[in-house]
Amino acid sequence: MAASISGYTFSSVCYHSANSNSDHEGFLLGDVRQEETVSISDTQISSAELVQVVEIHNHDPCAQLFSFYDYAGKVNEENLNTILKDRRKNVIGWYRFRRNTQQQMSFREQIIHKQLTQLLGVPDLVFLLFSFISTANSSTHALEYVLFRPNRSRYNQRITLTIPNLGNTSQQEYKVSSVPNTSLNYAKVIKEHGAEFFDKDGVMKDIRTIFQVYSALQDKVQAVCGEVEQSERVKEKIQEDVNKLKQQIALRKRKTAEEERKIREAQNADSHSSPEENTEPSESSLLSRITFHTPSAPERPSTSPNPPSYTDLLSQDDSLISSSSPPTSAALLPRPQAVGSPGHPTPGPLGMGLGMGLGLDRQAAGQEDDDDDEDDDDDEDEDSSEYENLVSEGAHLPMVSASVLAQGRPAALSPDGDARGSQTT
Amino acid sequence: MNNMSPEVALHRISPELRPLLCNVVRNGRVGLDSTNCLRVTDLKTGCTSLTPGPCCDRFKLHIPYAGETLKWDIIFNARYPELPPDFIFGEDAEFLPEPSELPHLVHWDAGNPECLLQLVKELIQQYHHYQCQRLRESSRLLFEYDSLLEDPNYGHNMEIYAGRKNSWTGEFSARFLLKLPVDFSNIPVYLLKDTALDPGEDVALLSVSFEDAEATQVFPKLYLSPSIEHALGGSSALHIPAFPSGGCLIDYVPQVCQLLTNKVQYVIQGYHKRREYIAAFLSHFGMGVVEYDAEGFTKLTLLLMWKDFCFLVHVDLPLYFPRDQPTLTFQSVYHFTNSGQLYSQVQKSYPYSPRWDGNEMAKRAKNHFPLSSPITKTLLKEVC
Numbered sequence: 159m160a161a162s163i164s165g166y167t168f169s170s171v172c173y174h175s176a177n178s179n180s181d182h183e184g185f186l187l188g189d190v191r192q193e194e195t196v197s198i199s200d201t202q203i204s205s206a207e208l209v210q211v212v213e214i215h216n217h218d219p220c221a222q223l224f225s226f227y228d229y230a231g232k233v234n235e236e237n238l239n240t241i242l243k244d245r246r247k248n249v250i251g252w253y254r255f256r257r258n259t260q261q262q263m264s265f266r267e268q269i270i271h272k273q274l275t276q277l278l279g280v281p282d283l284v285f286l287l288f289s290f291i292s293t294a295n296s297s298t299h300a301l302e303y304v305l306f307r308p309n310r311s312r313y314n315q316r317i318t319l320t321i322p323n324l325g326n327t328s329q330q331e332y333k334v335s336s337v338p339n340t341s342l343n344y345a346k347v348i349k350e351h352g353a354e355f356f357d358k359d360g361v362m363k364d365i366r367t368i369f370q371v372y373s374a375l376q377d378k379v380q381a382v383c384g385e386v387e388q389s390e391r392v393k394e395k396i397q398e399d400v401n402k403l404k405q406q407i408a409l410r411k412r413k414t415a416e417e418e419r420k421i422r423e424a425q426n427a428d429s430h431s432s433p434e435e436n437t438e439p440s441e442s443s444l445l446s447r448i449t450f451h452t453p454s455a456p457e458r459p460s461t462s463p464n465p466p467s468y469t470d471l472l473s474q475d476d477s478l479i480s481s482s483s484p485p486t487s488a489a490l491l492p493r494p495q496a497v498g499s500p501g502h503p504t505p506g507p508l509g510m511g512l513g514m515g516l517g518l519d520r521q522a523a524g525q526e527d528d529d530d531d532e533d534d535d536d537d538e539d540e541d542s543s544e545y546e547n548l549v550s551e552g553a554h555l556p557m558v559s560a561s562v563l564a565q566g567r568p569a570a571l572s573p574d575g576d577a578r579g580s581q582t583t
Numbered sequence: 584m585n586n587m588s589p590e591v592a593l594h595r596i597s598p599e600l601r602p603l604l605c606n607v608v609r610n611g612r613v614g615l616d617s618t619n620c621l622r623v624t625d626l627k628t629g630c631t632s633l634t635p636g637p638c639c640d641r642f643k644l645h646i647p648y649a650g651e652t653l654k655w656d657i658i659f660n661a662r663y664p665e666l667p668p669d670f671i672f673g674e675d676a677e678f679l680p681e682p683s684e685l686p687h688l689v690h691w692d693a694g695n696p697e698c699l700l701q702l703v704k705e706l707i708q709q710y711h712h713y714q715c716q717r718l719r720e721s722s723r724l725l726f727e728y729d730s731l732l733e734d735p736n737y738g739h740n741m742e743i744y745a746g747r748k749n750s751w752t753g754e755f756s757a758r759f760l761l762k763l764p765v766d767f768s769n770i771p772v773y774l775l776k777d778t779a780l781d782p783g784e785d786v787a788l789l790s791v792s793f794e795d796a797e798a799t800q801v802f803p804k805l806y807l808s809p810s811i812e813h814a815l816g817g818s819s820a821l822h823i824p825a826f827p828s829g830g831c832l833i834d835y836v837p838q839v840c841q842l843l844t845n846k847v848q849y850v851i852q853g854y855h856k857r858r859e860y861i862a863a864f865l866s867h868f869g870m871g872v873v874e875y876d877a878e879g880f881t882k883l884t885l886l887l888m889w890k891d892f893c894f895l896v897h898v899d900l901p902l903y904f905p906r907d908q909p910t911l912t913f914q915s916v917y918h919f920t921n922s923g924q925l926y927s928q929v930q931k932s933y934p935y936s937p938r939w940d941g942n943e944m945a946k947r948a949k950n951h952f953p954l955s956s957p958i959t960k961t962l963l964k965e966v967c
Contacts, residue, residue, distance in 0.1 A: 179630050192585040223660065229667050230682035258627035259641060259658060268679055296632045302901040314675070492828045 161284065162320045163214040172301060174219045175255035177287055184219035185242065186251040186286060188212065212250060212317075218242065231269035235277055251284030254453055259289055261304050271308050284317070293389060332477050421487075595626050595639045599664035602696035607644070610697075613704055614648055616786060617764045621703075623647055629660055640664075646707065649744035649760040650790050653710070657699075667691035668699070670706070680709035717745040721796035724757050730833040736764050737836060755796040761836060763787040765843045770814050771854045771879075785811050789823075789839055791832060801826040805839065815846055816902050834966055848902065856941070857900045859879065860909075863941035864898070867949055887914075887952060893917075895925075896952070905937040 175182045195207045218241070220226070242249060252274060254267060263285065265270070275283045285306045292299045305319040323332040339345075357363050518562040604623065611621035619859070622645040628638045640661035646653040656671035682688060687702040718725045724745070740762035745755070751855055766787040781928070786808050788837040794800035805823050816823055819926050823839050857880035864883055865872055873884040883898040893913040901907040914927040916923045933951055935944075 176631075179634065180662040181658075182628055221664060221888065226664060229691050230685075232682070256658065257629045259629075260656060260671055262671050264656075265659065265672065266680065267669070269682065292632050299632070 159210045159213065159282075159317050160320070161212040161214070161317045162322055165321050167217055168321055171217050171219075171253060171255075171288070174303075176290070178255070181223060181257075182219065182255040183223065184217050184251055185245075186284070187212050187216040187218060187245055187248040188250045189216040189248070190250055190282070208557055208571070212282075214250065214286075216248075217253065218245060227266075227270055227273075229268045229272075232443075233277060238277065245247055246278065249278050250280060250505050251286060253286035253288065255288040255290070258291040258292065261287060261289055261302060261310060263287065263306060263337055268308065268402060282309060282425075286319070378468040467536065482491055584654050595637045596642075596660035597628075597640050597659075597664065598660065599640050599650045599693075600640060600659055603693070604642075604700040606696045607700045607703065611700055611703070613646060613707055615740060615786070617762055617841075629658070630662065631707075634661075644703070647704070647712070648707065648744040649714075650758050650792075651744050655706075665693045667693075667702075672710075675710075678710060680706060680712050680713070684709055701767050708865065711742065714743045714745050718743065718757060719753050720745075721757070723796060723798050724755075724793060727759070727832045729794075729797070730760070730831065731761070731836070736840075740764070757793045759791045759793075759832065761791070763789055763836075763840050763843060765840060765847060767811055767814075767847060770811070770847060771851065783807065787811060787843055789836060791826065791835075798831075801805065801828075803839070804833070805843075807877070810954035815850060821846060849906075852882070853902060853904050856905050859941035860900065860904070860944055861941075867945040889952070905939075908932075908935045908937075 174184070180259050190210060190212050192211045193211050196204050200526065220241060226241060227233045231362070239246065250269075254522055265475055267285065269289075271283065274498070275281065286303060287306065288299050288301065288303045290299065295476055304320065305317045306315050307317055308315060323330075353366075450484065593601055593608065594697045607621055607908040613621065623642050623800045624645065625640050625643040626639040628634070628636075629640050631827050637660045640659040643659055656673070657670070658669040685702060685705045687698055687705055691702075714727060716788075718728050720849055721962045728741075728743065731741060735846050743757060744760075749954050753932065765787050765858055767787075770785075779839055788806040790804045790806060792804075794802065796873075803820065803823060807821070812821075816885055821843075823842065826835055858932040861875055861880045863877070864885070868885050868887075871885045871887055873886050875883040881900050883900070885896040885898070887894055887896055893916050895916060897912040897914065898908040899912070901909065907954065908931065911930045912927050913930065914925050916925070918926040920926050929932055934947060939947065
């Protein structure tokens with residue numbers, strides 16, 4: 159249970175009390191409401207917390223002691239009605255002020271409280287006790303207040319009473335209370351001057367203006383979105399045309415190469431009488447083949463808008479292998495792979511088997527790494543190992559890409575599957 | 584400020600309330616333990632601090648009850664002295680007496696100085712009922728209470744304090760304070776005279792503390808008013824038996840009562856016996872008597888002569904004479920010791936029987952003194 163009292167009510171009660179020359183008492187008016195807080199967290203679905211909130215809006219001081227009860231503490235209902243009149247239904251509690259006494263309900267207060275609970279029909283009637291303590295030499299005075307709900311069990315009787323907005327409101331939120339405003343003057347003034355701030359629907363004018371600005375911005379954004387979409391589509395179309403043209407060029411080149419090869423073969427068949435010179439020409443033909451093959455093959459994967467997956471590339475390479483006789487050419491095709499991986503396309507010695515070539519590649523890569531590290535160590539031996547790694551990687555990258563470029567540029571330039579990208583990840 | 588004498592406290596009280604408080608402080612003896620009267624402390628005012636004094640109208644009243652001291656706050660209003668007070672019952676937050684049982688509250692009359700004291704007495708009565716109600720938490724202790732209540736000797740002079748000894752463990756404990764119906768009126772007056780303070784009423788209170796609800800830890804204690812205590816020979820002289828395990832109060836209390844009564848009887852008898860003894864000696868030794876205690880009959884001094892040798896005999900009669908044997912001190916009239924005292928010799932063992940009457944004792948003593956002359960002779964030999 160929580161309770162709050164508005165600042166002006168509290169100060170009014172204190173004023174009445176402090177100015178009385180004896181004990182003082184009165185009634186508290188307000189209302190009680192139930193607040194349910196539903197909180198959702200990851201662990202539970204939801205949890206609902208039910209809190210009863212007592213809000214004290216006003217108070218009704220009694221003019222004198224024993225005004226509604228007698229010496230035995232018996233409450234006189236007639237007198238009670240005379241004091242409260244039509245405010246009786248708003249009563250949620252009563253208060254008492256006494257100087258220099260303990261913060262404990264007294265004998266008579268307890269008796270009266272029981273009777274009031276019954277007569278007013280408020281099951282959770284609260285009792286606010288003010289006590290004013292002064293030191294012997296009157297140098298320090300303390301006003302203490304405790305809110306009791308005596309109808310509960312003995313150990314659960316005190317409730318914290320908060321006074322909203324009593325504090326630093328620049329840091330805390332200024333709380334608006336739910337006290338109903340019954341002032342006629344206030345209603346009149348608001349009616350007169352309200353038109354400057356509110357429009358006919360009761361909404362503040364500023365809100366509407368801001369909303370209009372927001373709507374305009376939203377429209378503009380929508381328009382820009384449309385334009386962007388259009389330009390993207392145009393770009394896409396152009397890209398498609400470019401790809402088609404590239405494909406045509408490649409096809410034409412292949413055809414001319416095929417024709418030339420046929421012509422050469424025909425020529426070779428003619429000059430078959432000298433077999434010792436076979437190896438050299440075959441080597442030279444291999445080399446020339448290599449120079450021919452490498453630029454063309456990698457272009458395939460790079461020119462498509464959606465770069466083929468690695469498996470596709472492999473299958474393409476396999477088809478290449480099946481079409482062309484020398485198996486080593488497959489090993490020498492640049493593939494988009496990470497640096498340092500076994501299949502790294504570094505320029506290994508020609509004429510070697512696939513496995514050997516790969517092994518050498520590995521070793522070559524390792525050597526490169528060592529070289530890099532050694533260089534870095536010499537230059538920046540004070541740097542941390544992390545830096546060295548980064549630097550070495552960085553140094554590695556251009557080395558690699560350079561080697562790849564030596565093989566065939568397009569590998570480094572393929573849209574997203576390029577060696578550089580895969581290395582950085 | 585807490586040890587303020589009553590008169591100073593009254594001075595600070597608002598004039599209209601003074602008679603009420605006066606009555607409480609001066610005449611306020613409530614409860615069994617009326618040697619302690621009611622005490623007033625912590626005088627405060629309910630008026631603004633600018634009000635000129637004296638205007639104190641609220642205070643704490645200390646009430647002895649069942650071995651505890653109740654501290655109740657009494658709240659008046661100095662500006663409205665005709666109104667009845669309000670009470671805060673200290674730690675007994677659950678004690679809520681029925682106003683209809685408090686006639687002096689319902690018909691409060693501020694003009695009657697005794698009104699407050701009467702109201703306090705009524706409240707204490709209600710408090711007593713409240714404590715007895717609390718005994719219901721333990722059937723064993725309730726049984727004790729009921730059995731005592733039935734006995735008219737104890738039932739009406741009983742105060743009970745029941746409660747939780749330890750609010751955390753919730754152990755139940757209770758204390759019974761009983762006034763023992765022992766008649767002290769026959770104790771000779773002299774025995775009661777030696778106290779500096781006003782002895783007040785002669786009373787013996789038995790306090791029995793039950794530390795647990797099953798009555799396995801029981802601690803009895805006997806409280807006597809100072810004069811009685813002195814008359815019976817001091818606090819060391821009186822030992823009450825321990826509470827028998829498994830026993831109950833209705834058996835134990837009469838036991839203690841009887842013990843006390845016997846002691847008192849003995850003391851009274853002792854007095855009379857001593858008187859008889861001294862009277863007998865006076866008649867037998869007549870002129871030889873130097874002096875004797877004519878009030879308590881505890882001392883007697885004789886001057887005797889044996890074969891031209893004079894000596895003094897001091898007779899000291901103990902409290903529990905004739906059970907305890909009188910001490911004889913023989914003192915020379917001629918000789919000093921090195922320390923400047925008269926040479927004396929104490930004799931405790933001589934033929935004696937508590938069953939002899941005073942006359943018999945005097946006769947035997949007369950016969951014994953010549954027999955002790957060898958001692959006298961020894962005296963002579965040693966000093967000369």
